[in-house]
Amino acid sequence: MMGASGGFSAYVRRDLLLAYRRRGEAASPIIFFLLVSTLIPLGVSPDSARLAELAPGIIWVMALLATLLSTESLFASDYQDGSLEQMLITPQLLVLPVLGKVTAHWLVTGLPLTLVSPVIGVMLSLPTAGTVPMMASLALGTACLSLIGAVGAALTVSLRKGGLLLSVLVIPLYMPVIIFGSASVQSAIDGLNWFGPLAVLGAMLSAAIVLCPLAIAGALRLVSNN
Amino acid sequence: MTFQFNSLQEMWAMAGHGPYVWTAVLVSVAVLCWLLAKPIMQHRQALKSIARNLQRDGGQLDKEQPKKKNQSTPVSEDNK
């Protein structure tokens, strides 16, 4: 099934295919994102001035929750059907298959969230100056969230009810991402330079790409042995 | 270095800040005491339950004990 040349692309393709076969499940974070955004005007106020003020933060919080929602299943089905064990015993560097799985996860959740976000921006009357920064920051930020969330998913993979625990573990680690993500949107709306916070997000993403796969691989090795 | 208050009553009142200062002190002392008391209780309970288990098993010191009861769980539950 997977070529020996590089575990990375093999796992990206495999997980994308799996996601395609389970389209309904894969679409649920997007539906969640859209559904919750209709709650905000109902719960807060339909007044567009107030919504516009809250929009950057709300969109970011919802994107974070939607990513978190889908993170739990990142390794769960592989763990149940035994293919995780198979991944662990391959002679290749475990880091590459892991990174492949996380990349596929981002392609299935983070990227669609980014593409859908302008619609939500319109619904929450986000000022148009914020649209491009929002998409850019979501694209970088959700990748960070996928990587960090995967660490939590790997740690809790063998637990039957890991969902709530996963959010306890992961949300504190998410905080820097949401700070800089919503800040880049906010500063674009305020007419400030929004590349600064975006660059910090990029730096975080680079650090996460280097460090998170190591932690994920370690966690999978240790936890699945027991 | 001098005593800052004219009387103990005045120290208790702390010029109106008494409730805040003394709440902080009491809660801190309580938490710190709990942090020392909990391991001491746990220690005592562990010794007691090990001694009890030894008695029950009739001195089979070198044999592996039947592991129907987890050693640590009853101990930590007793302390709640």
Next chain:
Amino acid sequence: MASGRSWNWFHRMGSPRWFYETTGRWLPWLWVLTLALMITGLVWGLAFAPQDAKQGNSFRIIYLHVPASFLALAGYYIMAIAGAVGLIWKMKLSYMVMKSAAPIGAALTFLALFTGAVWGKPTWGTYWVWDARITSMLILLFLYLGVLALQYAFHSREAGNKASAILALVGTVNIPIIYKSVDWWYTLHQPATIKLTSAPSMHPDMFQPLLVMILALYSFYALALILFTRAEILQRESKTGWVRELAQQAHPAQSAGVTK
């Protein structure tokens, strides 16, 4: 030769029995030191330190707040280092230290938040502000709670240890990032009306009792960590001969007739 001796020392330190017996000898001294420092610092800070010109007597809370915050943060690093040693050298004792450090750290973080809130009311008129340091402290509490929750989520002790050690390490890498981010976030949103005291130059008369309290809390931390670890050792090593002997000595009545 020298390196051989140092490794010998290292392995001996990894033995729970050695730890238990050595710290048993330290404990009385540590108790005396902790209590002496704590009582001196508290009485000095609460009764003899001069009151702050602006904050009045409420400033006396810093004698508890600042040392607790210090140890709350330092405790996370102690926990993470213990976890790392456990992961790298597969040292059982190290995991026990890590597991013991988690509740102590969480309690001290809670204490730092609580005393900060109580101090905030008379000083700034509100129990809670989303100040950079307070927010970071809150996140630190969440990090501690995550480690604690993960520790107890596994049926296997081994898996719980390893998982929480990894989480503690991930948290350690993140703490500086979180602190910097929150700091930056706060300067972005800083309300002009609330300026937290930064105490640039504390009067020596106020600072000396604070120093005593910081030392007291360090000593307290060592004491609590040792006590928790010793209790943990007894529970985990309950099958070993030396722990059984210890239990028999402690409760000769209950195990009478065991040694024939």
